[in-house]
Amino acid sequence: MSDLETFRNETREWLDKNCPADMRDGAVSEATQCWGGRNWTFTSEGQKLWLERMAAKGWTVPTWPKEYGGAGLSKDETEILQAEMKAIGARKPHDNFGITMLGPALLKFGTHEQKLEHLPPIARGELRWCQGYSEPGAGSDLASLRTKAEDKGDHYIVNGQKIWTSYADKADWIFCLVRTDFDAAKHKGISFVLFDMATDGVTTKPIKLISGSSPFCETFFDDVRVEKSNLVHKPNKGWDVAKYLLTHERGMIGEVFGNMTGGRSLGEIAASEIGIDDMGRVDDPLLRAKLVQAEVDSLAFSTLLQSVSERAEAGESLGAVSSVLKYYGTEMNKRRHELLMEIGGSDELEWSEQNDDGQRSKDWLRTKGNSIEGGTSEVQLQIVAKHILQMPNA
Amino acid sequence: MSMMLNEDQEMLREAAAGFLKENAPVSAFREMRDSNSTEGFSRDLWSEMAQMGWVGILVPEEYGGSAFGMVGAGLIAEEMGKHLTTSPFLSTSVLATTAFAKFGSEAQKQHHLPKISSGECLYALAVDEGAKHAPAKINLKAERSGNGFKLSGQKTFVANGHVADHVIVAARTSGEAGDENGITLFLMDANSMGLDKTASSMVDNSSSARLRLSDVEVNADAIIGEIDGGFEPLETILNAGRACLAAELTGCADQAFNTTVAYINERKQFGVPVGSFQALQHRAAHLHTEIEMAKAVTLAALQSVDGEDEHAWRLTALAKAKVGQVALLAAQEGVQMHGGMGMTDAFDIGLYLKRVRVAGEMFGDASWHANRIAEALSF
The missing domain is CATH 2.40.110.10 (Butyryl-CoA Dehydrogenase, subunit A, domain 2)
Structure with missing residues (x-):
């Protein structure tokens, strides 16, 4: 058996033994996230145990070095861990801007002492x-x-x-x-x-x-x-750190939106909510055409993300490519949420118990910030024009 | 599957780029067009491509080919797209080769594949009968006659149909137009009695043909694959063709875009390069994003054909849908950003606009393929 297969078997076994039952519902919404920190109130004993157990393995930040609270996993091992977690619907044990943003910057620019002081508490979910x-x-x-x-x-x-x-x-x-x-x-x-x-x-x-x-x-x-x-x-020299972090953040934002296509397609949601015609098509031809286009663009964007992530792994420096991803990913996400509102009609316009307190409309409103935060779409386009296309300054 | 090219593929790309830049630049296309060439491509160029192993790029080695695979074919097609190179590459090296190599009898393989690799014979595939692509709606009739069949009906938009030595005709042997069952692939000599070919020069000056078949007689051994079971093989052949077209369109889009950016960075108005205006920079940056996606989906489609993935059609549909739109957008924006010069024949951008319109239409336009994706996703 190869090392990776052994790792997969051990991981599967460990997760099965250690992931609490209420942490296996595959939830990813804001309401189920565990942000940790001094003032965090765990929503359940399971949430607390899950964070502690994963942190003890170094698996809240699996790729970070062990001395800083990680597990030092390789890319392949990390993928296996993620796949095995997904297979049992395990929630993410911990969300923290320290993991996604500060961590990578500190690993690159921090001193050994700074890393030792700040990274392990992030990994353990003690500081938000x-x-x-x-x-x-x-x-x-x-x-x-x-x-x-x-x-x-x-x-x-x-x-x-x-x-x-x-x-x-x-x-x-x-x-x-x-x-x-x-x-x-x-x-x-x-x-x-x-x-x-x-x-x-x-x-x-x-x-x-x-x-x-x-x-x-x-x-x-x-x-x-x-x-x-x-x-x-x-x-x-803080701008160097800020730029590195922003590049990382933009790439991540693009990736998050690119991978949201994993669940039900917009078309499937529309088919179940609006109904289908005799040919099995969403019973609203003009809306269907827009949905088709959105799916084509989402699939194409996911393919681009895959290609970019492979180039990054192969050591290519991404730089302004993260702006390409941030721009398109966020604009696409806004479009998808506009379409979700169009599919939902008046049912999704009320804020009531019937529709989860208007969660869909709240999500829709939230997406308007996607193309503003972390640098607006216009800023991203400017970066692409200047740094990739090398177009002249005004 | 890796989304990056390996070393051999990178070398092939460089070789194709270098060779075509030297031997088949856009100026060569213009010369051929202005000489009113009836063939619409250069035989010399074709035989050089054959010598380099490009014509037989999908032909297995035992039949004299270089067996480089679909990614390699796509790299060549992409470079041809950049240079607007016209050749029978799609019809002979991709469509006919796929037909013989994957579905041909041993005798057919032995007879035809070496003639493809050597550049000796040209082939065409005749599928569509109406203005819009509809492979299931094939209506051209093939009826049993003696030991063989008699074929009658019409075909249109047959790339290289006027120069091919042999034509593969998708015909109906049973059922009705619209049925996937009952389609059969027939191979016939281009000089068969009753086969009338009318060459038409398309808007992009590429050549395609309308075929009229009146009781064209073929033997039973002219069938490629199974009687009545031609639809699935046809789809496999078409998917290879669609992936190849996506690659060509990506090359067209890339070159149209680069030409445009170079132009607006030079062209001055109000005392500055127009490329310094944000209105143009943002559109250019958006186009760059779209073209990056076109490249990614094209490579994924080519790889899926190589991998004989049973879902290959989804990736070729995605590629044809996305790239078809992106290439048209790149050419349309290119004309606009060139201003008045974009309307002139002297600038290349208009040539790309015309080419992507034709390549985009072939074997299903963007909407047709997008609809297939929706069907695959059950909506």
Whole structure:
């Protein structure tokens, strides 16, 4: 038996023994996620056990090195783990911006001490992170940010305001872009720092969105002390870290939306909700034509994602390709949700118990942010035009 | 399956790109067009391609071919798309070769496959009878007569039908138009009595033919595959052709796009290159995204044909649907972004617009294939 087969058998056995029954429903919705952190209330004993057991194996972050809380798994092993989890409908044990965003940046730019200090608590779900990037005056033009960090010898004093900080009100720590040099060109005076959200002077204020929920906050810093040991990479080199992280984030966003085609197709949903004609076709020819087009584009996009991920594995540097994925993936996701609303008709326009409190319409409203957060579609197109097509500056 | 080319495939691509750039650039296509060539392609070019093993790229080695596979055929087709190279590659090297290699009798293989590899004989496949692709609606009748069959009816949009030495005709031996059962594939000499061929020059100056068959007699050994069981083989043959067309269209789209970006980066108005305007940059970036998808689905389709995947038709349908749209979009946007120059014959962009219209229509347009995907997904 090959090593991988042995790994598969052992994994299957372990999962079967250790995944609690209520963590096997295959749920992926916001309501069933486990974000962890100091203030987390587990929704069940099963959720708590599942996180603890997976963390003990290093499988909340399977590809990270063991000394930082991971399991050091290879790409093949990770795929096996994911497939075996999917096979029993296992939920993801833990979601954390520390896993998807800070982790990769810290692994690349952090010191050994920083990795040792920050990565294991993320892997164990003990600390929940948020991202402090956008400011009221620095959205698409992120590098013009003005949150100020004054050098006080062994520490900085941070003053300013962030906005669109996802779950800042629930997070324990923040990775944050601050300006350390106001005289340098805008990209060259930025630093990347980490600090505890419980530090004196940090306040958060949730922003109510059109969907009715408040996943984003305004975050204020008033004389916040940040130790210099929590500066990642060199002073004034924070833009390199930010760009790396954004590239990673954009690729990930594209991937998330590209892989959402795995479940029922829009056409199947429409066939069951609207009904079919004598030929077995969705009983609304114009809507059906739009659905067909959306499926073709989704399938084509998934194929592109597969190809890009193989190129990345083979060592090709992705760079602006992540903007291609982010642009198309988010625009496609918006389109799919518009179509879901069209399929649902008036049944999905009410917010009532009958339709899960209007979950479909809330999801639809939420998707409008997809092509804005992490860099707007227009910013992505600009990056593609400049860096891939090398078109002239205006 | 890997979505990356292996070393041999990369080498083939480079060889094809280099050779066609040197020997069959767009200027060669223009010369041929302006000389009113009745054949519509260069015999010299064809025999050089045969010597390099490209004509027999799908032919098994024991029949004199290079057996490089469908991905290789697609790479050549893509490069031909970039250069607007006209040749009997699709009809002979892909369609007829697939027919013989996968469904032919031993005698048919031994007789025809070496003649394909050597470049000696040309072939055509006659399927459609109406303006829109509909392989199940074949109505051209084949009736038993003596030891063989007599065929009567009409075919249209037969690529290279005017120059082929042999024609494979999909005919109805039983049932009615619309039935998948009852279709049979017949091989006939292009000079058979009662076979009337009318060459037509298409909008892109490629050549195809209308065929009229009046009691064309063939022997029973002219059948490829089984009597009445020709639909599935035909689909397999067509899928190879569709994947090849998707590759050609991808090449057309890629080149039309690159030509356009190069043009708008040079062309100045208001004292600056028009390519510096965001209105054009965003459209160009969107097109780049679409073309990246076209490349990915094309490769997936070619690989599925090679892998004899039973779901190959889904990937070829996806490729033909997506690439058909992308290529048309790239050419349409290309004309618009060229401004007035895009309307002139002197610039190449219009040639691509015409070519993708024809290649996109062949063996099912984007809507036809998109509909098949919907049917596969049960809606």
